[in-house]
Amino acid sequence: MPAEHWVLSKTKYLAGLQCPKLLWMYYHAKDKFPPVNAQTQAIFDQGHEVTGLARTLFHGGLEVEGHEDYEAILKKTQELLPMRKPLFEPAFRYKNTFARPDILNPNQDGSWDIYEVKSSTEAKDVYYSDLAFQKYCYQGAGLKIRRCYLVLINNEYVRKGPINPEQLFSIENVSKEVEPYEAIVPQELERMLTSLSLKACPAVKIGPHCLKPYECALVEHCWDFLPGENVFILYGFKKDKEFQLVDKKIYGISDIPADYPLSDNQRIQWQCHKSKRTHRNPSSINDFFKQLEFPLHFLDFETVNPAIPFYDLSRPYQNVPFQFSLHILSEWERAPVHHGYLADGPEDPRPLLLQKLRRLIEPRGTVLSYNMSFELGRLEECVEAFSEYQTWFEKLKPRFRDLIDPFRQFDYYDPKQLGRTSIKAVYPALTGGSYEGLEIADGESASYQYARVTFREGIPEEEKARVRAGLEVYCKLDTRAMIDVLNVLKKAADGQA
Ligand code: SF4
Structure with a gap:
């Protein structure tokens, strides 16, 4: 043409x-x-x-x-x-x-x-x-x-x-x-x-341009020649190095030569993918457990972060929590008790969320979050707006521990994680559990769906109820997944897994 x-x-x-x-x-x-x-x-x-x-x-x-x-x-x-x-x-x-x-x-x-x-x-x-x-x-x-x-x-x-x-x-x-x-x-x-005007598609190799300035919509199409366990899942590996390996036709992690310079954690990953074995460091995992004190609280937030703030005393793109899931485990042998909160209606969810958390979190015991800087950051912003909770929060803060730490430090690595350390990757890899088939299965959907059914006009009541039920199931699974993951870590620390 x-x-x-x-x-x-x-x-x-x-x-x-x-x-x-x-x-x-x-x-x-x-x-x-x-x-x-x-x-x-x-x-x-x-x-x-x-x-x-x-x-x-x-x-x-x-x-x-x-x-x-x-x-x-x-x-x-x-x-x-x-x-x-x-x-x-x-x-x-x-x-x-x-x-x-x-x-x-x-x-x-x-x-x-x-x-x-x-x-x-x-x-x-x-x-x-x-x-x-x-x-x-x-x-x-x-x-x-x-x-x-x-x-x-x-x-x-x-x-x-x-x-x-x-x-x-x-x-x-x-x-x-x-x-x-x-x-x-x-x-x-x-x-x-x-x-x-060319009849044939220009031949373009994959490269940094696939991700900048925007992630290209065709990444799945153009990158599908890469194996699942590819060099892009090497933890903390620089993008330019990844593309250099691809240029040399080294696509899989296990194809990387043994003398290729890798960090300690990348080397662990390389060995795991090559041997198809899980890596465990029982002594470091034990150190992690030594920091925990019962009752264990497993806490997770879901948030909305609109460009145009929904609520007073919030900024554009500020993550405002509208939901939490809290499992409390009083001892290993006992069943955990679950509490949850999901805001209803367009009012600011933070006062009630803080009130409930202050009532539910026991005066002692560890609070475990997965990537805790997120939960701590949200609480910090909440108490900035509602200063009557400041003293409570200051006392609570040192009790937080991060369940992501053993994974970020590669004290535990299962090749099924595919280089990822998020709970969405760790939970299925370690326990065989799954988020698949859920009405809402990730934080972005939770945020979008909550905002949609809460602030958009004309959403039928049945749809609202369906989305809210999906949110309850999803957030609860996040903290339940943390308990299951902790149990696997415990076995690893005891030398059983
Ligand atoms: S993924 Fe997009 S940017 Fe990368 S080569 Fe394919 S079309 Fe080009």
Whole structure:
């Protein structure tokens, strides 16, 4: 197909900058892309919400509605331009490019400024490429562009009452930063159009570009030649070294030569994958057990972290706990007792969560969390907002121990962990247990689903009940899994496993 046939949007332009194969596949092999999952959809939804709120900063703005009928939105844009009002998502086409700014704001001198809204808290190079592409398109279409702005989230903002968009957003003039990216747009477009016209997909090896600036949607497709126990699962191994090994056609961990320089933990991993055996260090595991005191409390939080804070006294992207699961084990031979809390409704979940935890956690005994900096960090933020719990928390803090430690230190490593130390990897590897088949099976889904059924209007009651039941099961399994994992460690410490 001739080059004139292709029309590139900014998404496709950025894809083309990342990888020619990715761009080619977008146009020639769309079926190879995985469907949008719930997490990606949540990111899109949040982006729309953030953009909608940013628009309120531009009074009297007019939206160019529609997505499918390009000719209609181009025509509508041309009708609105002479009104010299802020325009939301107007559309422009120039040569092989098509773009829509989030906000186009008119200036007195007849020029326009581009405002690109991002849910991020900081500017990134990829945003400058995005703006450079847009500027090329709009200027080519006849607009005079004066400045380029990024509308970013101000992560210092603390909500007090209704959201204040003036404070939530920070607007940066990035015209200077965009300039160097503008110069390369025409030649990059030419290169992309040429490669799009090829019948065969460009041959591109996997490399760091697969993960930056965004993780490519085709990683599963392009990386599927790697074995499951591949060099990318080496713990703490640098990315450039991983790709160097792949370049040498060393794909599996056990293919790594014996004299290849590895850290002590990577060497343990290498030996385990080669011998298909579990590594245990009973004396270090015993040291871990010496720090524990009954009753053992197993604590896990689920959190929401929206860009636009849901609650007063919280910042953008702050993880606010809305649920906990707490198992208490008074001695090895006794059955653990379970307690849980799942907030209901749009009110701030923290006061009740703190109240319940203070009541349920016994005055002595260890509190075990998995990757405890997360739970401790959340509690610290909670008591910052609700200072009446400060004294209680200060006393509780030293009682925390981290169940991830024996795994991070490689005192225990099972090759089935595939290099991961999270509870989602350790629990199935050590116990044969599974998160599979759960309605909600990971923290991101928990966060997304809770926010959806709690804050979105029009969710049927049955669906709400189903999601909430899924949340209860999931969070409870996280702490139950910790007990099961601790039991396996105990056997290892006793020399039985
Ligand atoms: S996975 Fe890597 S090589 Fe494959 S299309 Fe994406 S960026 Fe290109």
